Amino acid sequence: EPEVTQTPSHQVTQMGQEVILRCVPISNHLYFYWYRQILGQKVEFLVSFYNNEISEKSEIFDDQFSVERPDGSNFTLKIRSTKLEDSAMYFCASGTVAETQYFGPGTRLLVL
Amino acid sequence: AQSVTQPDIHITVSEGASLELRCNYSYGATPYLFWYVQSPGQGLQLLLKYFSGDTLVQGIKGFEAEFKRSQSSFNLRKPSVHWSDAAEYFCAVGAQDTDKLIFGTGTRLQVFP
Numbered sequence: 715e716p717e718v719t720q721t722p723s724h725q726v727t728q729m730g731q732e733v734i735l736r737c738v739p740i741s742n743h744l745y746f747y748w749y750r751q752i753l754g755q756k757v758e759f760l761v762s763f764y765n766n767e768i769s770e771k772s773e774i775f776d777d778q779f780s781v782e783r784p785d786g787s788n789f790t791l792k793i794r795s796t797k798l799e800d801s802a803m804y805f806c807a808s809g810t811v812a813e814t815q816y817f818g819p820g821t822r823l824l825v826l
Numbered sequence: 827a828q829s830v831t832q833p834d835i836h837i838t839v840s841e842g843a844s845l846e847l848r849c850n851y852s853y854g855a856t857p858y859l860f861w862y863v864q865s866p867g868q869g870l871q872l873l874l875k876y877f878s879g880d881t882l883v884q885g886i887k888g889f890e891a892e893f894k895r896s897q898s899s900f901n902l903r904k905p906s907v908h909w910s911d912a913a914e915y916f917c918a919v920g921a922q923d924t925d926k927l928i929f930g931t932g933t934r935l936q937v938f939p
Contacts, residue, residue, distance in 0.1 A: 718869075747925065757870070757916065759926035770925040805869060813858050813877060813920060815927060819869035 716740045718818035720806050726824045730795050735821045737789045737806030746789045747807040747815055748781065750774075757805065763789065796825045828853045830919050832930035840938050841909050847902040847933050849917030858920040859900040860927065861891055865913045873915075876900065887911070912937045 719738045727733050739746055748760040761771040763781050778794045789808075793800055803822050807815040829852045839845055851857055858877050862870040874885025881893040891902045900917060914934045918927040 720869075745925070749927075756931055757918075757927075757929040759928075762925035764925075772926065807870075813922075814860075814872070814875060816872060817862070817870035 718806055718808055718816055720804075720818040720821050722821060723819065724822045724824075726826065727796055729798060729825055733793050733796055733823065735791045735793075735804050735806075735823070737791070737808075737818055738787055739789055739806065739808030740816060741787070743808035743810050743816075745809045745811070745815075746781075746783070747809075748791045749805045749807065749817075750802040751805065751820075752799075752802045760791070793823075796823075798825050801825045828857075828919055828921070828924075828928045830917050830928050830930035832915075832917055832933050834933045835931070836934045836936070838936040838938060839907050842906050845902075845904045845907045845911070845935070847915050847917075847935070849900045849902065849930060850898050851900065851917070851919045852898065853919055853921060855921055855923070858922075859891070859893060860918040860920070861885065861889070861900075861902045862916045862918060862929075863887075863913045864916065864932075870916065873902070907935075907937055909937045909939060911935060 721736045746763040751757045759772050761775045762769045780792045782790050803820045805820045806818045809815045831850045860875045861873040873889050874883050876883045876893045914932045916932045917930040920927045
C-alpha cells in the first residue's frame with residue numbers, strides 16, 4: 715500500500731538556521747499539506763497546496779515558512795530562520811481529493 | 827469556529843473488552859469527520875471517515891464510528907480490544923469550505939492483558 719514518506723525522521727538545528735523538511739506524497743495525489751504537533755499539544759494545520767500554489771494557510775504559517783514542489787515527487791517545507799518554538803513534529807499529508815488526507819510518519823525537529 | 831473535543835485524555839481497558847472513545851465537534855455546516863490513530867513514534871493513520879450517508883461507518887482494524895448530528899458526536903467503538911490497539915486516537919473535523927483538519931487533543935488508550 716503506498717504511503718507518504720518524510721525525511722529526515724529527526725533533525726536538530728541551531729536557532730536561526732534554515733531547515734528544509736522533505737516529503738514524498740503518494741504518487742497520484744494532487745493535494746498536499748503540512749501540519750505540526752508541538753509536544754503535548756494538538757496537531758495544527760499549517761498549509762495546503764494544490765495546483766502548484768498555496769490554497770490555504772494558517773496564521774502560524776508566516777513569512778518564515780515556505781512550501782515548494784520542486785519536482786514531480788517531492789513536497790518541501792522550509793523554515794528560514796528557526797526559533798525555539800518551532801520545535802515540533804512536522805507531518806506531511808496528501809490526498810486525491812481535498813477531503814481525505816493521508817499522513818506521513820513525521821519529522822521531529824528540535825531547535826536548540 | 828470549528829472545534830473538536832475529546833473529553834477523555836487517557837483510557838485504560840482490558841484486552842477483549844469493548845471500547846468507546848468520545849468525540850464532540852462544533853461546526854456550523856455539515857462536517858467531515860475522521861478518526862486517526864498514532865502509535866508511538868509513528869505517524870497518523872486514518873482509521874475511518876464520515877462525509878455523508880449512513881451514519882455508522884466502518885473502518886480498518888475492526889473499528890467503527892457513529893455520527894450523531896443531534897449530539898454533535900462521532901464516537902469511535904470497537905467490540906473487542908487487542909493489545910496492539912494501544913495508541914493515541916485523534917478525532918478530526920473538516921469541511922467543504924476549508925482544506926484544514928481541526929484535531930482534538932487525543933485520547934491515549936492503554937490496554938492491559
